[in-house]
Amino acid sequence: MIADIIPSNNSIVDSSTTNISIYFSSPVYLSTGNISIHKASNHRIRQTVSVTSEFCNLSDDRKVVVISIINSTFNEYGEKYYMRIDDNFANAVNFNNESLRGIEKEVWFFKSAYTAPQSETAATGLTVFTVDASKKFSTLSTTEKSKYIDTLLDEFADKVPIRRERLSWEIFQPFEFGQIAISVRIDLPINKTENTENTVPGVISNLNTMILYKRITNFSTSVTNDLDSTLGFRLLGEE
Missing domain, CATH: 3.30.70 (Alpha-Beta Plaits)
Known part of the structure; x- marks a missing residue:
């Protein structure tokens, strides 16, 4: 039921990456669960949001969920991150409200090209x-x-x-x-x-x-x- 995710798997991200968009093949409504970004090297959470929070917005046609990303999430140059989505995070409107499977850990990756502004002083x-x-x-x-x-x-x-x-x-x-x-x-x-x-x-x-x-x-x-x-x-x- 998930048709696509932008940024795509193994894409380059940085502090200017302000959202992740999940595209569905048919309309959904958001249910329960979290969407989390983890640092791949130690699996620690960088950002986690409930699908019913203000950080997740469903499009008018119910086919796109846009997740807001804060600028500290992808903040290490060269580090890999992965997105994890809980099962049952959404339900398919046209398929008897069937619960959708999420995405397991270490499946959908991003790589950070983050470079912070320079400074000459402490x-x-x-x-x-x-x-x-x-x-x-x-x-x-x-x-x-x-x-x-x-x-x-x-x-x-x-x-x-x-x-x-x-x-x-x-x-x-x-x-x-x-x-x-x-x-x-x-x-x-x-x-x-x-x-x-x-x-x-x-x-x-x-x-x-x-x-x-x-x-x-x-x-x-x-x-x-x-x-x-x-x-x-x-x-x-x-x-």
């Missing part, structure tokens, strides 16, 4: 804990607070990803509504002659996107889930 940005996480943080000892922030940066390194040695935190400070803000420094790539490592502007953009949309990225788990998704990641001095 940068420092601000991220903010939710009200509840800030209350929890405030009860910790000084040592526990440092360990908590170090764990947050470990997760940044793993989930964005970025080399851990490029990340450091400088201060934590009160923010609005009793929240706690963390000042995070992002250093330049270790090997400046290579263009495969995410640059400072690229990391800033990825952090901001993954926090703002944490509910559909791997930031929805563990310490990164304690970050305020309404504020993202801001360069110091930005309003």
Whole structure:
């Protein structure tokens, strides 16, 4: 029942890839389940959306589903990704509402040609804990607070990803509504002659996107889930 998918299998993608379109041979209606993008080398989720969410839109003729892709999803140069679609994600209108099979893992691949904008300098940005996480943080000892922030940066390194040695935190400070803000420094790539490592502007953009949309990225788990998704990641001095 799936007639085609654009981008096609093994296509080149990058941060300008804003959607994936699934074409059907006859009308469907969306049912239940998720559509996920995984990093092929470790099978970790880069983006996952419910077919009934605002990230999936069905065309008027019910023959095309367009999935919105955020700009942090395909963010590693040369990395392969695959799309997985749950079974029963849609039903065929003209075939007694028959449930459709999805796509198993490691069947439909994309390869990233992502290159982030270059930068000559390091940068420092601000991220903010939710009200509840800030209350929890405030009860910790000084040592526990440092360990908590170090764990947050470990997760940044793993989930964005970025080399851990490029990340450091400088201060934590009160923010609005009793929240706690963390000042995070992002250093330049270790090997400046290579263009495969995410640059400072690229990391800033990825952090901001993954926090703002944490509910559909791997930031929805563990310490990164304690970050305020309404504020993202801001360069110091930005309003």
